[in-house]
Amino acid sequence: MHVHLKTLGCRLNEAELESWSRDFQAQGILPTASPGNADLVVINTCAVTEEAVKKSRKILRRAQRDNPRAKLVVSGCYASLNPEQAAADLGVDLIVPNTEKERLAEIAIRELQLPTMPVTAMAPGSYSPLQRNRQRAFIKVQDGCRYRCTYCIVTLARGEERSRPVSEVIGEINALSEQGLQEIVLAGVHLGGYGSDTGSSLKQLVEAVLAETNIPRIRLGSLEPWDLPEDFWTLFSNPRLMPHLHLPMQSGADSVLRRMSRRCRSGEFLELVESARQQIPDFNVTTDIIVGFPGETAAEWQQTLEFVERAAFGDIHIFAFSPRSGTKAAMLPGAIPRETKRQRSEQLHQLAARLKRNMLKKQLEKTFPVLVEDTPSESETGFSQSGYLPNYLRVRFPVHDNLANQIVRVRITGTEGDLLRGEFLSAKT
Numbered sequence: 001m002h003v004h005l006k007t008l009g010c011r012l013n014e015a016e017l018e019s020w021s022r023d024f025q026a027q028g029i030l031p032t033a034s035p036g037n038a039d040l041v042v043i044n045t046c047a048v049t050e051e052a053v054k055k056s057r058k059i060l061r062r063a064q065r066d067n068p069r070a071k072l073v074v075s076g077c078y079a080s081l082n083p084e085q086a087a088a089d090l091g092v093d094l095i096v097p098n099t100e101k102e103r104l105a106e107i108a109i110r111e112l113q114l115p116t117m118p119v120t121a122m123a124p125g126s127y128s129p130l131q132r133n134r135q136r137a138f139i140k141v142q143d144g145c146r147y148r149c150t151y152c153i154v155t156l157a158r159g160e161e162r163s164r165p166v167s168e169v170i171g172e173i174n175a176l177s178e179q180g181l182q183e184i185v186l187a188g189v190h191l192g193g194y195g196s197d198t199g200s201s202l203k204q205l206v207e208a209v210l211a212e213t214n215i216p217r218i219r220l221g222s223l224e225p226w227d228l229p230e231d232f233w234t235l236f237s238n239p240r241l242m243p244h245l246h247l248p249m250q251s252g253a254d255s256v257l258r259r260m261s262r263r264c265r266s267g268e269f270l271e272l273v274e275s276a277r278q279q280i281p282d283f284n285v286t287t288d289i290i291v292g293f294p295g296e297t298a299a300e301w302q303q304t305l306e307f308v309e310r311a312a313f314g315d316i317h318i319f320a321f322s323p324r325s326g327t328k329a330a331m332l333p334g335a336i337p338r339e340t341k342r343q344r345s346e347q348l349h350q351l352a353a354r355l356k357r358n359m360l361k362k363q364l365e366k367t368f369p370v371l372v373e374d375t376p377s378e379s380e381t382g383f384s385q386s387g388y389l390p391n392y393l394r395v396r397f398p399v400h401d402n403l404a405n406q407i408v409r410v411r412i413t414g415t416e417g418d419l420l421r422g423e424f425l426s427a428k429t
Contacts, residue, residue, distance in 0.1 A: 001029045001115060004038035004070075006063075008055055009046025011187045011221055013076060015138035016044055016101060023105035028117030035063060038070050040114065042104070045076035045086075048154055049324055053078055064091030073108045075101045077157035081326070098143070098158050135183060135373045135405045137176050138221070141169050141205065142188030146196065147224075149250075150261045150328035151290065151321070158189045163198050166208050173213045182371055182405060183217035183242075191220065192227020203232055210238050216407060217371060217390070222246045222288075225264040225272055233279045243280045244314075244392040247273075248288035252307025253300035256293050259332065266307045273311055282366075284314040284359065284391035289348060292321045292341035295334030301344055308351055314359040314393065316352040320345050353418070360420055363393060363412045369428050370395055370410045372403040386419070397422035 003024045007013040020042060021031050032038050041063050045056035056078040063072055068091065075096040079086040083095050094111050096104045109116055144161040145154070173184055186205070188194060194202040202220075209218060219242045235241055247269070251257050254265045277283050289304065308316065320341045323330035372387040376399060385403055386396040387410075396419055397410050403424075410422040 001039040002032040002037055003029050003040040003042060004032050004035040004067075005042050005044075006035070006059065007044035007046075007076070008059065009044070009048060009052060009076065011138045011185065012140055012143070012189060013044045013046065015140035015187050016075075016104075018137060019102075019140065020104050027105065027109060029105075029109075029114065035067050035070070038067060040073065040108070040112075041067060041070045042073045042075070042108070044101075045074060045078035047077035047081050047157055048152075049322060051322070053082075060086070060092065071108075071112050071114070073104070073112075075104055077154055080157045081153065135181070135371060136185060136219075137181055137183070138185045138187045139169060139172055140164070140188065141186050142191055142194045144193075145190035146193060147190065147263070148261060148328075150259065150332070151250075151293070151324065153324050153326050154189060156326065161190060161193050161196050163194050163196070163200065165198075166200070166205055169205065170208060170212045173209060173215055177213060177215040180405065181215065182407060183219065184215055185219040185221055187221035190224065190227075192223050201229075202227070203229065203235065206235050206241065210235075210240060216240060217242055219392075220245060222248055225249065225269050228272065233276055236280045236283075239390075242390045242392065243282055244284045244286070244390070245276070246286045246288075248317075249307075249311075250288055250290045251293060251296075251300075252289075252304035252311075253296070254303075256296055256300050256304075259295060260290075260293065260329070266303070270307070270310055282363070282368075282389075282391045284393065285311070286315040286317070286392075287311070287313050288317045288319065290319050290321050291344045291348060292336035294321070294329060294332035294336065296336055305347065305351060308348065308355070312355055312358065313352065314391070315356060316348065318345055318348050318352065356418055357415065360393065360415045360418070363389070363420055364414070365412065367409055367411045367425065368395075369407050370397075370422070371407050372405065375404050376400075376402055389420070393420055394418075395420035395422040397424050399424050403427070 005017045007017045046052040071093045072091050073094045074086055074092050079095050080098040086095055096107050142163050144158045146161055192202055194205055218240050225247045252266050273285050368389045370387040372385050374386055376383040376385050382398055384396050385399050388394055407428045409425040409428055412420050412422050414421040
């Protein structure tokens with residue numbers, strides 16, 4: 001049998017897909033990139049916004065249309081929040097809620113009575129992200145969230161916080177490392193809450209990963225700013241932990257943050273970032289900002305712009321607020337007109353672009369180890385490849401050999417749009 005796995009939404013969904021792939025493979029059900037060739041289609045849905053719900057439903061309908069003979073299994077936040085509606089969608093054979101998705105392959109095989117052939121399965125770990133031209137793997141270490149931000153539906157969909165044992169995380173990373181993977185990302189719904197249910201912590205997990213694995217590059221997924229203890233920055237003295245964090249702030253106005261039920265204030269955030277930059281060379285911080293949250297005044301918006309300027313973010317994910325049914329924010333008064341949200345979004349995009357250019361210029365004439373993440377492409381100036389600096393800035397450089405999935409030394413020579421230009425020096429030894 002063959003299974004086609006598809007996801008939309010967060011990095012955690014991507015990590016879950018990798019896990020399901022291994023579980024199906026262990027039973028002799030092999031992954032296929034073609035939905036038309038699949039006997040089983042598994043879709044990991046998203047519900048973070050109303051648009052994500054629409055996309056999830058569209059994918060379900062397309063899966064049935066493209067391959068009506070395949071069994072269709074659905075999981076993820078949309079399916080967990082709306083099981084009856086998801087079941088009513090044409091062709092859904094099985095829904096696996098988020099609370100049981102760690103056992104999705106086992107449940108699907110049992111409930112759909114799928115034929116398995118474990119003895120013919122590929123060797124453990126033989127299906128690698130590298131086969132899909134991905135040089136970075138997302139490792140799910142935690143699920144669920146204890147907090148209830150007023151705009152967020154995901155905490156309801158994901159349930160209580162649950163942490164994976166350190167030994168499981170270490171084992172998965174070492175298996176990927178043996179396959180030749182160079183970089184992993186530790187991911188979770190509330191990553192900073194890792195260990196809240198086991199008496200451990202994210203810091204202890206990172207220390208264990210650094211001590212018990214040899215994978216060259218380790219990144220952390222999105223982290224809430226209030227989760228970082230004072231001694232957290234000492235972890236970055238190990239060069240294997242990449243100097244980049246995505247710290248979602250959502251607004252720079254404390255009054256808006258209170259309406260969002262966020263636990264960090266703008267001044268605290270700025271102090272946090274300043275401390276990191278003093279201790280970690282070339283540290284890059286990125287963030288999320290929601291534009292047009294209910295009741296957002298012109299003065300509050302100006303506070304956000306001033307905050308973003310002072311924080312000097314390397315990149316900003318910008319979201320225009322849209323009410324998500326089932327959240328407190330959807331019921332708040334003071335809806336912001338669409339045109340106002342559009343204008344504010346444009347302002348922020350322009351500011352973010354300027355800050356990004358400033359960040360890029362600071363890298364000039366420096367030399368970095370770069371993980372090459374594509375194959376050579378040809379342009380008017382010849383063949384080149386691209387990859388990411390440790391601080392997650394992308395660089396493109398001329399090269400004649402295929403260096404994909406290698407860590408090489410590159411000197412930064414210029415900028416081109418939102419990319420860096422570089423000069424290949426040597427393979428890293």
